Amino acid sequence: MELEFTKMHGLGNDFVVLDAIRQAVTLDRDTVRFLADRRFGVGCDQVLLAAPATEPGMDFRYRIYNADGDEVEQCGNGVRCLARFLLDQGLTGKRQLRIQTLAGPTEVFVEDDGRITVDMGPPRLEPADIPFRAAQRATGYALQVQDRSLTIDAISMGNPHAVLQVDDVDTAPVAELGPLIEGHPDFPARANAGFVQVLGRDHVRLRVYERGAGETLACGTGACAAVVAGRIRGLLDEHVRVDLPGGRLAVHWAGEGSPVWMTGPATTVFRGRVRVSRNDDARAQVR
Structure with a gap:
Protein backbone atom coordinates (compact mmCIF):
# COMPACT_ATOMS: atom_id res chain seq x y z
CA MET A 1 0.00 0.00 0.00
CA GLY A 121 -17.14 21.86 23.87
CA PRO A 122 -17.91 21.97 27.59
CA PRO A 123 -15.56 19.99 29.83
CA ARG A 124 -16.93 16.85 31.42
CA LEU A 125 -16.43 16.89 35.17
CA GLU A 126 -18.50 14.01 36.50
CA PRO A 127 -16.20 11.04 37.23
CA ALA A 128 -18.26 8.56 35.22
CA ASP A 129 -18.04 10.79 32.14
CA ILE A 130 -14.24 11.16 32.22
CA PRO A 131 -13.97 8.14 33.04
CA PHE A 132 -12.40 8.26 36.51
CA ARG A 133 -13.07 6.04 39.50
CA ALA A 134 -14.40 8.21 42.31
CA ALA A 135 -17.46 8.02 44.53
CA GLN A 136 -18.52 11.57 43.66
CA ARG A 137 -17.34 14.71 41.94
CA ALA A 138 -14.81 16.78 43.88
CA THR A 139 -12.38 19.66 43.48
CA GLY A 140 -9.17 17.70 43.79
CA TYR A 141 -8.86 13.93 44.02
CA ALA A 142 -6.29 11.92 45.94
CA LEU A 143 -4.30 9.64 43.65
CA GLN A 144 -1.87 7.15 45.12
CA VAL A 145 1.09 6.64 42.78
CA GLN A 146 3.53 4.11 44.19
CA ASP A 147 4.70 5.69 47.46
CA ARG A 148 3.35 9.17 46.64
CA SER A 149 -0.03 10.67 47.39
CA LEU A 150 -0.87 13.20 44.69
CA THR A 151 -3.77 15.64 44.42
CA ILE A 152 -5.09 15.91 40.87
CA ASP A 153 -8.04 17.34 39.01
CA ALA A 154 -9.77 14.86 36.69
CA ILE A 155 -11.36 16.36 33.57
CA SER A 156 -12.46 15.17 30.15
CA MET A 157 -12.03 17.39 27.10
CA GLY A 158 -13.35 14.56 24.95
CA ASN A 159 -10.41 12.55 26.30
CA PRO A 160 -9.40 11.98 29.94
CA HIS A 161 -6.93 14.28 31.72
CA ALA A 162 -5.27 14.31 35.11
CA VAL A 163 -4.03 17.82 35.97
CA LEU A 164 -1.37 18.22 38.65
CA GLN A 165 -0.40 21.65 40.02
CA VAL A 166 3.40 22.06 40.33
CA ASP A 167 5.72 24.81 41.50
CA ASP A 168 7.99 24.64 38.45
CA VAL A 169 7.32 22.73 35.24
CA ASP A 170 11.02 22.67 34.42
CA THR A 171 11.76 20.46 37.41
CA ALA A 172 8.44 18.57 37.49
CA PRO A 173 8.94 14.75 37.39
CA VAL A 174 7.07 14.36 34.08
CA ALA A 175 9.11 11.40 32.84
CA GLU A 176 8.72 9.60 36.18
CA LEU A 177 5.11 10.31 37.10
CA GLY A 178 3.63 10.73 33.61
CA PRO A 179 3.47 7.03 32.68
CA LEU A 180 2.31 6.07 36.19
CA ILE A 181 -0.58 8.54 36.05
CA GLU A 182 -1.37 7.58 32.44
CA GLY A 183 -1.83 3.92 33.36
CA HIS A 184 -3.31 4.41 36.84
CA PRO A 185 -6.21 1.99 37.51
CA ASP A 186 -8.45 4.89 38.58
CA PHE A 187 -8.41 5.94 34.89
CA PRO A 188 -9.86 2.86 33.15
CA ALA A 189 -9.31 4.38 29.69
CA ARG A 190 -5.86 5.71 30.70
CA ALA A 191 -5.21 9.45 30.98
CA ASN A 192 -3.16 12.36 29.71
CA ALA A 193 -1.08 13.72 32.59
CA GLY A 194 -0.72 17.51 32.72
CA PHE A 195 1.79 19.31 34.96
CA VAL A 196 0.78 22.97 35.27
CA GLN A 197 2.51 25.96 36.86
CA VAL A 198 0.34 29.02 37.49
CA LEU A 199 2.25 32.25 36.82
CA GLY A 200 -0.70 34.63 37.16
CA ARG A 201 -4.45 34.74 36.71
CA ASP A 202 -4.05 34.89 32.93
CA HIS A 203 -0.86 32.89 32.42
CA VAL A 204 0.28 29.29 33.00
CA ARG A 205 3.08 27.00 31.89
CA LEU A 206 2.31 23.38 31.04
CA ARG A 207 3.95 20.08 30.19
CA VAL A 208 1.86 17.05 29.18
CA TYR A 209 2.62 13.35 29.12
CA GLU A 210 0.15 12.19 26.49
CA ARG A 211 -1.66 8.89 26.59
CA GLY A 212 -0.06 6.57 24.04
CA ALA A 213 2.53 9.11 22.87
CA GLY A 214 4.67 10.17 25.85
CA GLU A 215 5.61 13.77 26.55
CA THR A 216 4.83 16.03 23.58
CA LEU A 217 5.82 19.61 22.84
CA ALA A 218 2.18 20.70 23.03
CA CYS A 219 -1.25 19.30 23.84
CA GLY A 220 -4.36 21.27 22.95
CA THR A 221 -6.83 19.29 25.04
CA GLY A 222 -4.28 19.33 27.86
CA ALA A 223 -4.09 23.12 27.71
CA CYS A 224 -7.88 23.31 27.91
CA ALA A 225 -8.00 20.86 30.84
CA ALA A 226 -5.32 22.84 32.69
CA VAL A 227 -7.33 26.06 32.35
CA VAL A 228 -10.53 24.34 33.46
CA ALA A 229 -8.74 22.95 36.52
CA GLY A 230 -7.33 26.38 37.37
CA ARG A 231 -10.69 28.06 36.93
CA ILE A 232 -12.44 25.51 39.16
CA ARG A 233 -9.82 26.11 41.83
CA GLY A 234 -10.30 29.89 41.58
CA LEU A 235 -6.75 30.47 40.33
CA LEU A 236 -7.43 31.70 36.79
CA ASP A 237 -9.56 34.22 34.89
CA GLU A 238 -11.53 33.51 31.71
CA HIS A 239 -8.74 34.27 29.21
CA VAL A 240 -5.47 32.44 29.77
CA ARG A 241 -2.16 32.21 27.92
CA VAL A 242 -0.86 28.65 28.05
CA ASP A 243 2.87 28.30 27.39
CA LEU A 244 3.95 24.83 26.33
CA PRO A 245 7.45 23.66 25.33
CA GLY A 246 6.48 24.17 21.66
CA GLY A 247 4.82 27.58 21.99
CA ARG A 248 1.68 29.37 23.17
CA LEU A 249 -2.04 28.65 22.99
CA ALA A 250 -4.85 31.03 23.96
CA VAL A 251 -7.65 29.37 25.96
CA HIS A 252 -10.94 30.90 27.06
CA TRP A 253 -13.51 29.34 29.38
CA ALA A 254 -16.42 31.34 30.80
CA GLY A 255 -17.28 28.66 33.34
CA GLU A 256 -19.32 25.54 33.90
CA GLY A 257 -21.81 24.74 31.15
CA SER A 258 -19.85 26.82 28.62
CA PRO A 259 -17.55 25.50 25.88
CA VAL A 260 -13.79 25.86 26.08
CA TRP A 261 -12.31 27.88 23.20
CA MET A 262 -8.74 27.33 22.06
CA THR A 263 -6.76 29.36 19.50
CA GLY A 264 -3.36 28.52 18.03
CA PRO A 265 -1.34 27.90 14.87
Whole structure:
Protein backbone atom coordinates (compact mmCIF):
# COMPACT_ATOMS: atom_id res chain seq x y z
CA MET A 1 0.00 0.00 0.00
CA GLU A 2 1.37 3.40 -0.98
CA LEU A 3 -0.08 6.49 0.70
CA GLU A 4 0.24 10.20 0.14
CA PHE A 5 0.67 12.03 3.43
CA THR A 6 1.27 15.51 4.81
CA LYS A 7 3.52 16.12 7.82
CA MET A 8 2.14 18.90 10.05
CA HIS A 9 2.50 20.22 13.57
CA GLY A 10 0.72 22.39 16.10
CA LEU A 11 3.40 23.97 18.29
CA GLY A 12 5.65 20.95 17.79
CA ASN A 13 2.94 18.36 18.49
CA ASP A 14 3.43 16.62 15.15
CA PHE A 15 1.17 14.61 12.89
CA VAL A 16 1.07 12.47 9.79
CA VAL A 17 -2.15 13.54 8.06
CA LEU A 18 -3.76 11.11 5.60
CA ASP A 19 -6.41 12.02 3.03
CA ALA A 20 -9.01 9.23 3.08
CA ILE A 21 -11.31 11.27 0.83
CA ARG A 22 -9.34 11.03 -2.41
CA GLN A 23 -7.37 7.85 -1.68
CA ALA A 24 -8.15 4.49 -0.15
CA VAL A 25 -6.62 4.16 3.31
CA THR A 26 -6.58 1.04 5.47
CA LEU A 27 -5.09 1.53 8.91
CA ASP A 28 -4.30 -1.11 11.49
CA ARG A 29 -2.18 -0.88 14.63
CA ASP A 30 1.03 -1.98 12.88
CA THR A 31 0.60 0.55 10.07
CA VAL A 32 -0.01 3.39 12.50
CA ARG A 33 2.99 2.41 14.59
CA PHE A 34 5.18 2.26 11.47
CA LEU A 35 4.05 5.69 10.26
CA ALA A 36 4.68 7.16 13.73
CA ASP A 37 8.13 5.60 14.09
CA ARG A 38 10.77 8.35 13.99
CA ARG A 39 13.53 6.03 12.77
CA PHE A 40 11.89 3.62 10.34
CA GLY A 41 8.72 5.52 9.36
CA VAL A 42 7.74 9.16 8.92
CA GLY A 43 7.64 10.05 12.60
CA CYS A 44 4.84 11.71 14.59
CA ASP A 45 2.95 11.87 17.86
CA GLN A 46 -0.36 11.04 16.16
CA VAL A 47 -1.66 9.88 12.78
CA LEU A 48 -4.71 11.86 11.62
CA LEU A 49 -7.25 10.68 9.07
CA ALA A 50 -9.43 13.10 7.09
CA ALA A 51 -12.51 11.22 5.86
CA PRO A 52 -16.00 11.93 4.52
CA ALA A 53 -18.58 12.68 7.19
CA THR A 54 -20.98 9.90 8.14
CA GLU A 55 -23.38 12.06 10.17
CA PRO A 56 -25.76 14.76 8.89
CA GLY A 57 -24.66 18.35 9.37
CA MET A 58 -20.97 17.46 9.54
CA ASP A 59 -18.45 18.64 6.93
CA PHE A 60 -15.80 15.98 7.51
CA ARG A 61 -14.95 13.07 9.76
CA TYR A 62 -11.72 13.16 11.78
CA ARG A 63 -10.00 10.09 13.24
CA ILE A 64 -6.97 10.18 15.54
CA TYR A 65 -4.45 7.42 16.24
CA ASN A 66 -1.77 7.75 18.89
CA ALA A 67 1.77 6.60 18.16
CA ASP A 68 1.10 3.30 19.95
CA GLY A 69 -1.68 2.49 17.46
CA ASP A 70 -4.70 3.18 19.67
CA GLU A 71 -7.53 5.27 18.25
CA VAL A 72 -8.49 8.13 20.57
CA GLU A 73 -11.37 10.54 20.88
CA GLN A 74 -9.99 14.05 20.42
CA CYS A 75 -6.82 16.07 19.77
CA GLY A 76 -6.93 19.86 19.94
CA ASN A 77 -3.69 20.55 18.07
CA GLY A 78 -4.65 17.91 15.54
CA VAL A 79 -8.05 19.38 14.68
CA ARG A 80 -6.41 22.75 13.97
CA CYS A 81 -3.98 21.00 11.61
CA LEU A 82 -6.85 19.10 10.01
CA ALA A 83 -8.68 22.37 9.23
CA ARG A 84 -5.51 23.85 7.69
CA PHE A 85 -4.99 20.65 5.68
CA LEU A 86 -8.55 20.66 4.31
CA LEU A 87 -8.21 24.28 3.20
CA ASP A 88 -4.73 23.95 1.71
CA GLN A 89 -5.66 20.79 -0.16
CA GLY A 90 -8.71 22.45 -1.71
CA LEU A 91 -11.07 19.99 -0.04
CA THR A 92 -13.15 22.89 1.28
CA GLY A 93 -13.39 26.65 0.88
CA LYS A 94 -15.15 27.12 4.19
CA ARG A 95 -13.50 28.99 7.04
CA GLN A 96 -15.98 27.56 9.52
CA LEU A 97 -16.20 23.77 9.68
CA ARG A 98 -18.11 21.19 11.67
CA ILE A 99 -15.90 18.16 12.22
CA GLN A 100 -17.15 14.74 13.32
CA THR A 101 -15.00 13.06 16.02
CA LEU A 102 -15.38 10.17 18.44
CA ALA A 103 -15.84 12.80 21.15
CA GLY A 104 -18.70 14.43 19.26
CA PRO A 105 -18.99 17.39 16.85
CA THR A 106 -16.22 19.99 16.91
CA GLU A 107 -16.55 23.45 15.36
CA VAL A 108 -13.43 25.04 13.87
CA PHE A 109 -12.89 28.65 12.71
CA VAL A 110 -9.99 29.88 10.55
CA GLU A 111 -9.01 33.38 11.68
CA ASP A 112 -7.84 36.20 9.38
CA ASP A 113 -4.32 35.98 10.85
CA GLY A 114 -4.07 32.29 9.92
CA ARG A 115 -4.52 30.98 13.45
CA ILE A 116 -7.33 28.54 14.07
CA THR A 117 -9.92 28.65 16.84
CA VAL A 118 -11.64 25.49 18.03
CA ASP A 119 -14.82 25.10 20.06
CA MET A 120 -13.72 22.20 22.24
CA GLY A 121 -17.14 21.86 23.87
CA PRO A 122 -17.91 21.97 27.59
CA PRO A 123 -15.56 19.99 29.83
CA ARG A 124 -16.93 16.85 31.42
CA LEU A 125 -16.43 16.89 35.17
CA GLU A 126 -18.50 14.01 36.50
CA PRO A 127 -16.20 11.04 37.23
CA ALA A 128 -18.26 8.56 35.22
CA ASP A 129 -18.04 10.79 32.14
CA ILE A 130 -14.24 11.16 32.22
CA PRO A 131 -13.97 8.14 33.04
CA PHE A 132 -12.40 8.26 36.51
CA ARG A 133 -13.07 6.04 39.50
CA ALA A 134 -14.40 8.21 42.31
CA ALA A 135 -17.46 8.02 44.53
CA GLN A 136 -18.52 11.57 43.66
CA ARG A 137 -17.34 14.71 41.94
CA ALA A 138 -14.81 16.78 43.88
CA THR A 139 -12.38 19.66 43.48
CA GLY A 140 -9.17 17.70 43.79
CA TYR A 141 -8.86 13.93 44.02
CA ALA A 142 -6.29 11.92 45.94
CA LEU A 143 -4.30 9.64 43.65
CA GLN A 144 -1.87 7.15 45.12
CA VAL A 145 1.09 6.64 42.78
CA GLN A 146 3.53 4.11 44.19
CA ASP A 147 4.70 5.69 47.46
CA ARG A 148 3.35 9.17 46.64
CA SER A 149 -0.03 10.67 47.39
CA LEU A 150 -0.87 13.20 44.69
CA THR A 151 -3.77 15.64 44.42
CA ILE A 152 -5.09 15.91 40.87
CA ASP A 153 -8.04 17.34 39.01
CA ALA A 154 -9.77 14.86 36.69
CA ILE A 155 -11.36 16.36 33.57
CA SER A 156 -12.46 15.17 30.15
CA MET A 157 -12.03 17.39 27.10
CA GLY A 158 -13.35 14.56 24.95
CA ASN A 159 -10.41 12.55 26.30
CA PRO A 160 -9.40 11.98 29.94
CA HIS A 161 -6.93 14.28 31.72
CA ALA A 162 -5.27 14.31 35.11
CA VAL A 163 -4.03 17.82 35.97
CA LEU A 164 -1.37 18.22 38.65
CA GLN A 165 -0.40 21.65 40.02
CA VAL A 166 3.40 22.06 40.33
CA ASP A 167 5.72 24.81 41.50
CA ASP A 168 7.99 24.64 38.45
CA VAL A 169 7.32 22.73 35.24
CA ASP A 170 11.02 22.67 34.42
CA THR A 171 11.76 20.46 37.41
CA ALA A 172 8.44 18.57 37.49
CA PRO A 173 8.94 14.75 37.39
CA VAL A 174 7.07 14.36 34.08
CA ALA A 175 9.11 11.40 32.84
CA GLU A 176 8.72 9.60 36.18
CA LEU A 177 5.11 10.31 37.10
CA GLY A 178 3.63 10.73 33.61
CA PRO A 179 3.47 7.03 32.68
CA LEU A 180 2.31 6.07 36.19
CA ILE A 181 -0.58 8.54 36.05
CA GLU A 182 -1.37 7.58 32.44
CA GLY A 183 -1.83 3.92 33.36
CA HIS A 184 -3.31 4.41 36.84
CA PRO A 185 -6.21 1.99 37.51
CA ASP A 186 -8.45 4.89 38.58
CA PHE A 187 -8.41 5.94 34.89
CA PRO A 188 -9.86 2.86 33.15
CA ALA A 189 -9.31 4.38 29.69
CA ARG A 190 -5.86 5.71 30.70
CA ALA A 191 -5.21 9.45 30.98
CA ASN A 192 -3.16 12.36 29.71
CA ALA A 193 -1.08 13.72 32.59
CA GLY A 194 -0.72 17.51 32.72
CA PHE A 195 1.79 19.31 34.96
CA VAL A 196 0.78 22.97 35.27
CA GLN A 197 2.51 25.96 36.86
CA VAL A 198 0.34 29.02 37.49
CA LEU A 199 2.25 32.25 36.82
CA GLY A 200 -0.70 34.63 37.16
CA ARG A 201 -4.45 34.74 36.71
CA ASP A 202 -4.05 34.89 32.93
CA HIS A 203 -0.86 32.89 32.42
CA VAL A 204 0.28 29.29 33.00
CA ARG A 205 3.08 27.00 31.89
CA LEU A 206 2.31 23.38 31.04
CA ARG A 207 3.95 20.08 30.19
CA VAL A 208 1.86 17.05 29.18
CA TYR A 209 2.62 13.35 29.12
CA GLU A 210 0.15 12.19 26.49
CA ARG A 211 -1.66 8.89 26.59
CA GLY A 212 -0.06 6.57 24.04
CA ALA A 213 2.53 9.11 22.87
CA GLY A 214 4.67 10.17 25.85
CA GLU A 215 5.61 13.77 26.55
CA THR A 216 4.83 16.03 23.58
CA LEU A 217 5.82 19.61 22.84
CA ALA A 218 2.18 20.70 23.03
CA CYS A 219 -1.25 19.30 23.84
CA GLY A 220 -4.36 21.27 22.95
CA THR A 221 -6.83 19.29 25.04
CA GLY A 222 -4.28 19.33 27.86
CA ALA A 223 -4.09 23.12 27.71
CA CYS A 224 -7.88 23.31 27.91
CA ALA A 225 -8.00 20.86 30.84
CA ALA A 226 -5.32 22.84 32.69
CA VAL A 227 -7.33 26.06 32.35
CA VAL A 228 -10.53 24.34 33.46
CA ALA A 229 -8.74 22.95 36.52
CA GLY A 230 -7.33 26.38 37.37
CA ARG A 231 -10.69 28.06 36.93
CA ILE A 232 -12.44 25.51 39.16
CA ARG A 233 -9.82 26.11 41.83
CA GLY A 234 -10.30 29.89 41.58
CA LEU A 235 -6.75 30.47 40.33
CA LEU A 236 -7.43 31.70 36.79
CA ASP A 237 -9.56 34.22 34.89
CA GLU A 238 -11.53 33.51 31.71
CA HIS A 239 -8.74 34.27 29.21
CA VAL A 240 -5.47 32.44 29.77
CA ARG A 241 -2.16 32.21 27.92
CA VAL A 242 -0.86 28.65 28.05
CA ASP A 243 2.87 28.30 27.39
CA LEU A 244 3.95 24.83 26.33
CA PRO A 245 7.45 23.66 25.33
CA GLY A 246 6.48 24.17 21.66
CA GLY A 247 4.82 27.58 21.99
CA ARG A 248 1.68 29.37 23.17
CA LEU A 249 -2.04 28.65 22.99
CA ALA A 250 -4.85 31.03 23.96
CA VAL A 251 -7.65 29.37 25.96
CA HIS A 252 -10.94 30.90 27.06
CA TRP A 253 -13.51 29.34 29.38
CA ALA A 254 -16.42 31.34 30.80
CA GLY A 255 -17.28 28.66 33.34
CA GLU A 256 -19.32 25.54 33.90
CA GLY A 257 -21.81 24.74 31.15
CA SER A 258 -19.85 26.82 28.62
CA PRO A 259 -17.55 25.50 25.88
CA VAL A 260 -13.79 25.86 26.08
CA TRP A 261 -12.31 27.88 23.20
CA MET A 262 -8.74 27.33 22.06
CA THR A 263 -6.76 29.36 19.50
CA GLY A 264 -3.36 28.52 18.03
CA PRO A 265 -1.34 27.90 14.87
CA ALA A 266 -1.21 24.95 12.48
CA THR A 267 1.85 24.42 10.29
CA THR A 268 2.54 22.27 7.24
CA VAL A 269 6.08 20.85 7.15
CA PHE A 270 6.22 18.72 3.98
CA ARG A 271 4.30 16.29 1.79
CA GLY A 272 5.41 12.86 0.68
CA ARG A 273 4.53 9.30 -0.23
CA VAL A 274 5.08 6.28 1.99
CA ARG A 275 4.99 2.62 1.01
CA VAL A 276 3.76 0.12 3.58
CA SER A 277 4.00 -3.57 2.68
CA ARG A 278 2.83 -6.63 4.55
CA ASN A 279 6.31 -8.09 4.89
CA ASP A 280 7.40 -5.01 6.90
CA ASP A 281 9.59 -3.81 4.00
CA ALA A 282 8.49 -0.19 4.26
CA ARG A 283 10.07 3.05 3.23
CA ALA A 284 9.21 6.75 3.16
CA GLN A 285 9.86 8.94 0.16
CA VAL A 286 9.79 12.68 0.77
CA ARG A 287 9.13 15.36 -1.83
